[in-house]
Amino acid sequence: MQPSITIRLGVVVCALLMPPLAAGADPVSDELSALTYRSIGPAISGGRATAVAGSDVDPAVYYAGGAGGGVFKSTDAGRSWRPVFDKEAVAPVGAIAVARRDPNDVWVGTGEAYPRNTVEEGAGVWHSTDGGKTWKHAGLDDAGSIASVSIDPRDARTVVVGVLGHIFRDGTMRGVYVTHDAGAHWARTLYLGPSSGVSQLERVPDRPATLFAGMWQFRRTPWSMSSGGPVGGLYRSDDGGTTWRKLTGHGLPDGLTGRIGVAPATGGRIYAIMQTKHGDVWRSDDGGATWTAMPHSSLVGARPFYFTRLYADPANRERVIDVGLILSMTTNGARSFHAISTNAGWDYHHVWWSGDGHRIIIACDEGLILSDDGGAHWTQSYDIPLAQPYHVGYDDAVPSYHLCIGLQDDNSWCGASAVDNGIGVLNRDWYQVGPGDGMWALFDPSDPNLIWTTTTNSDTGQVYLYDERTKQQREVSPSARDGEDAPSRLPYRFNWDSPIAFDDGAVLTGGNVVFRSTDRGVHWTRISPDLTRNEKSHQRVSGGPISDDASGAETADTILQIAPSKLDAKVIWVGTDDGLVQRTLDGGATWKNVTPASFPAWGRVYTIEPGHTSAATAYAAVDGHMTGDEHPHIFVTDDSGVTWRSLSGNLPPNVFVRSIREDPKNPSLLYAGTQRGVFVSFDRGREWHALRLNMPATAIYDLQIQPQANDLIVAAHGRGVWILDDLRPLQQWATTQSGGATVFNALFAPRDAYRMWRTPPVNVFQDNSMPANTFVGENPPYGAILTYYLPHAAKKVSFEIADARGRVVRHLSGKKYTRHAGFNRTSWDLAEDGPARWTGTFLQN
DSSP, X not given: OOOOOEEEEEEEEOOOOOOXXXXXXXXXXHHXXXXXXXXXXXXXXXXXXXXXXXXXXXXXXXXXXXXXXXXEEESSTTSSOEESOTTSSOOOEEEEEEOXXXXXXXXXXXXXXXXXXXXXXXXXXXXXXXXXXXXXXXXXXXXXXXXXXXXXXXXXXXXXXXXXXXXXXXXXXXXXXXXXXXXXXXXXEEOOOTTEEEEEEEEETTEEEEEEEEEEEEEEXXXXXXXXXXXXXXXXXXXXXXXXXXXXXXXXXXXOBOOEEEEEOSTTOEEEEEOSSXXXXXXXXXXXXXXXXXXOOTTSOSSTTTOOEEEEXXXXXXXXXXXXXXXXXXXXXXXXXXXXXXXXXXXXXXXXXXXXXXXXXXXXXXEEEEESSTTSSOEEOOSOOXXXXXXXXXXOOSSSOEEEEEESSSOEEEEESOOTTSSOEEGGGOEEEEOSEEEEEEEETTEEEEXXXXXXXXXXXXXXXXXXXXXXXXXXXXXXXXXXXXXXXXXXXXXXXXXXXXXXXXXXXXXXXEEXXXXXXXXXXXXXXXXXXXXXXXXXXXXXXXXXXXXXXXXXXXXXXXXXXXXXXXXXXXXXXXXXXXXEXXXXXXXXXXXXXXXXXXXXXEEEEEOSSOTTOEXXXXXXXXXXXXXXXXXXXXXXXXXXXXXXXXXXXXXXXXXXXXXXXXXXXXXEEETTEEEEEXXXXXXXXXXXXXXXXXXXXXXEXXXXXXXXXXXXXXXXXXXXXXXXXXXXXXXXXXXXXXXXXXXXXXXXXXXXXXXXXXXXXXXXXXXXXXXXXXXXXXXXXXXXEXXXXXXXXXEEEEOTTSOEEXXXXXXXXXXXXXXXXXXXXXXXXXXXOOOSOOOOO
């Protein structure tokens, strides 16, 4: 039997002048702002970094950006990192530049410029003059993805930006833009049309008025990717980017061009790497007037749409780094390349090289790697949480539970929501449970020692089962297929993000049909027909017109979500990547297409959330951004799909939604995971309020509510896992709001708390700090979390805590207990008041 505790809140009110809300501010979001999420990583897994920069003035300063994780800064030469961009309105980073003479003068171009299927677009450029302490939005809002930023070393107010543009639609804000007044005004100086943008823009180090730019025709749809065309090529400017001319002939290849990378060195040496049918690398020794095709290397040119960049050593024009599936270098002017061993896995993207050629920092799928001896030796950063989770699973352990995630690029991992070490969640608290690009990772509901994962690792539709007891995994896929084959030729089509789910003791997975296994993957049975549109024109080998790129990422007409009802095992909902919702009421014997006409055409039904109070209720989040529709689309049915209505309400019009969850304890309370953070509704979708709080504006791919702890778990694609502890205050608040009651000073009932012995991982008698390059995720406050609401700011708050007999055992008061209008949160460490302290005088014999 648990002991009974009574907590009383005391408030002293004073008349405080409240500042007016800013125009457009949401008073409800403002009231919620004292609540905070916890970031728990992982960082050990790595995560896709996309941009890096350093300083030749201060060699200890580096900046790094993530595909969806914002900007981090190091002031100790990369040994430790801290986020400096988390308060801004956007998180994906495409480019970073640091002024040559001032390491505090930093520009960030947002929107990832490596346009894979999960690319995240941005919202223009940002500028800081104080090393990232504060930022100013400097325009180019509709740029989509920005490939390069170059600051003129002669005048730091002159900046040239290479805009790739929107990945999934045409756009007029593409090409090269120049400002001479630090972003107050911009002029577009190179534009080829709405389908072509800049793949890379670089300045010649010893001739700063000369720049080269690669122009690239590129487009994605949900089922295809096209890289290259007639509207592109290599361009040169000799007046700081004001005018440009296309370079043709004189040794450059004829015909179509795709992605182009350019690496200016010194002394007239220029390198270019180009996606063509006629070679990979070209070199000029006369500043770009004439070119020579260099010998082919098997290390160069793989997946040209994704890589195709070179970086020259500023101190030695013979040395060049090529980024690709593996990292390679030439030391003889591109006559040959050799692999560089970094132990940092696959897929390298961006390089910054110091002026003396000694310091190198590289962005890759595993995060960041650094060298201070010109590439002879490398170190990896393990304290920068850039992980990109797709989905999150959890078990029912108490007092802290375990959770698992599938990560883009970086396998599947499991960790703890909290650890009793007195420090926080560390790298060592995470461990790998699945291979490849991880997607789903769920605990088996009948045995939490078993973890199911899905992955795309050359083949699509792979399902693995990991046993915690043996630390072994085995593949249990129903019909994994070569992701490089044309989908139309496959017997079953599996999405890059193939789902798994559990229903009445069985496991379900889906391709274009639903499979069911009752013996943990030994045997699988089809329980549905093809539930997709099966549009054959969408099932071709991806790529072209220069080269194919079939990885399974564009496999279409597939099942994206399987959602069994928790109230009726025979009710199963299915969402497809081509915009359909299918439903069975008899466990799969018969299926019905219940897609409403109001769904966006060819949208991805990313989440279906069965209702918690009625088996006839389901919510759907439909993502249309891959067809150019960035609007939010949330729908609900209360009659098994016969009718649907929109719940998108007042969500921002250009922020699409991937996840929708109904609170299991209050159906009026909904949570939405959007492209720019979490939103909450207290009235079942009529009105939405930002619940981003202290999180960066990262894309949210999944939301889950762990029932025992009553936590909101957030899969932030680019910043790992975040947890909002104890949703009871929001659940109780939603009940109050729906009843229309006036809220007075309120102390919300806390969740159960546990007293535990905590063993720190360091010797606190000598040094209680953690070493550099060590990620420390946040634990929840020790003891009982206390949340209280004040309708007005107070002068003082205090707490009295009484035991089951009514005896007051603890008094809490003081300035550390916040008293803002709205929600406030603190904690009680479960200790009683200490003995009375003597306050008088005494004599000593």
